[in-house]
Amino acid sequence: MSDSATAAPETPPAQSPSLQALSTEPAFLPGGRRRHRKSKPFGPGARRALVLAMAFPVASAALAGPSAFAADGSPLKATPDSAPDTAADTDPGDQQLITNLTKRIVDARLGNNVSGVVLDAKTDRPLWGHNASTALMPASNTKLATATAALTVLGPDHRFTTKVSYGNGTLTLIGGGDRLLTSADLDAMATDAVAGLKAAGLTTVKVRVDDSLFPEPTLANGWNDGYYPDSVAPVRALVVDGHGVTDTSIDAGQVFAGKLAAAGITVDGAVARAQASSTDVPVAQHQSPKLADTVHQMLKVSDNNTAETLLRMTALGAGHSATFEDGAAVVRGVLSDTYGISLDNVEIHDGSGLSRANRIPATTLAEILDRATESRYESVLGPIVDGLPVAGEAGGTLAPEWGRFDDPNSSCAVGKVRAKTGTLTGAIALSGLTKGTDGNWKIFSFVENGSTADANSIKDAMDGLAATVNGCWA
Missing domain, CATH: 3.40.710.10 (DD-peptidase/beta-lactamase superfamily)
Structure with a gap:
């Protein structure tokens, strides 16, 4: 931008x-x-x-x-x-x-x-x-x-890592601060997650997003109201394709859910925000390009x-x-x-x-x-x-x-x-x-x-x- x-x-x-x-x-x-x-x-x-x-x-x-x-x-x-x-x-x-x-x-x-x-x-x-x-x-x-x-x-x-974990009938997309994450990257992660779900005989999941890596506030001191979300989005740890939207985490979760649905998985309910559990099983991850x-x-x-x-x-x-x-x-x-x-x-x-x-x-x-x-x-x-x-x-x-x-x-x-x-x-x-x-x-x-x-x-x-x-x- x-x-x-x-x-x-x-x-x-x-x-x-x-x-x-x-x-x-x-x-x-x-x-x-x-x-x-x-x-x-x-x-x-x-x-x-x-x-x-x-x-x-x-x-x-x-x-x-x-x-x-x-x-x-x-x-x-x-x-x-x-x-x-x-x-x-x-x-x-x-x-x-x-x-x-x-x-x-x-x-x-x-x-x-x-x-x-x-x-x-x-x-x-x-x-x-x-x-x-x-x-x-x-x-x-x-x-x-x-x-x-x-x-x-x-x-x-250094590279930033975006993860997907599974637990209790829920796939959680976990933000890791990768601003260059793309829908193609989410597609690849969804493919890995779907393979694991189907191997376990599961065809329906809830989708949650975990962007707890970045605490509030999401807007900085000195920002004018007219800056966001076009010039800068409220700062969150999860975003896809650089979308300029107010809630980039939910937006990324919705894109991920769409990839799952396209692969034959039924997504139960709307995408919501929730922290992943320490007992969740890792099912997919993506690493960003180098920091340089x-x-x-x-x-x-x-x-x-x-x-x-x-x-x-x-x-x-x-x-x-x-x-x-x-x-x-x-x-x-x-x-x-x-x-x-x-x-x-x-x-x-x-x-x-x-x-x-x-x-x-x-x-x-x-x-x-x-x-x-x-x-x-x-x-x-x-x-x-x-x-x-x-x-x-x-x-x-x-x-x-x-x-x-x-x-x-x-x-x-x-x-x-x-x-x-x-x-x-x-x-x-x-x-x-x-x-x-x-x-x-x-x-x-x-x-x-x-x-x-x-x-x-x-x-x-x-x-x-x-x-x-x-x-x-x-």
């Missing part, structure tokens, strides 16, 4: 080209001294240590941080916190980038509440910033944080529902309850404790970025991407870079059908920019990476809140900033 709260779902794309396809040089392996690192060497042991370290209780205060808004609700203003770099040894191309960004960030289309930052990935040198530490509503750029935590806690090879593939799709099309499911499964993987609050606390812990990313002014209330209470500075978003592009974290966080939409590539949120990178200033960057989009009413963001004129990878993040310009005009201005970082709009 698109990161716009009103846009229609997009078709999941085929596997995207790697960074190598965007360059004649090898895939992204930045080097250079990391001056600000607090993070430690990462491996399975570190992941286990992280999980063990996150003990209950998770206080609500863990989610809180200074708001970017004053008590009266008006946006707080900040002066640029990183002046243009005018050092004598600055690369001429970087100096032009600095000059151009300083001029273009005040584009009237972006409004008065805009922030941005650019890092040089090779040297880890902050090249330019404008209100970079001001916490703004990040929209779907929040998914970068969600993906980082999920891959770190669960691992890229799930993250790839989530970022490419900005799927809100997948993000919310991953937030809860990450909380479970860290030994917490599968709630919005605990999921957000685990995300904060991963960013800070594992990767040394600043949480100053950060507020997270969901996994998708639909919450209008979220606040993340551009500098934090850039730091997340910085870690994802480090060679030492490539085996864990590589799916984030690979999943970023490519400017002009069909199927992602930077595709031509979304009106991205299609104006005279930014069209030169088609195929040269990877970035995560973010779109809500009153908030547009773009964070990603591209090569500069010096051949080094640049990491950027731009976030605006409250512009009164047309959303497409704001996006054109954002795309122009990315093209400026690339250097093709000189």
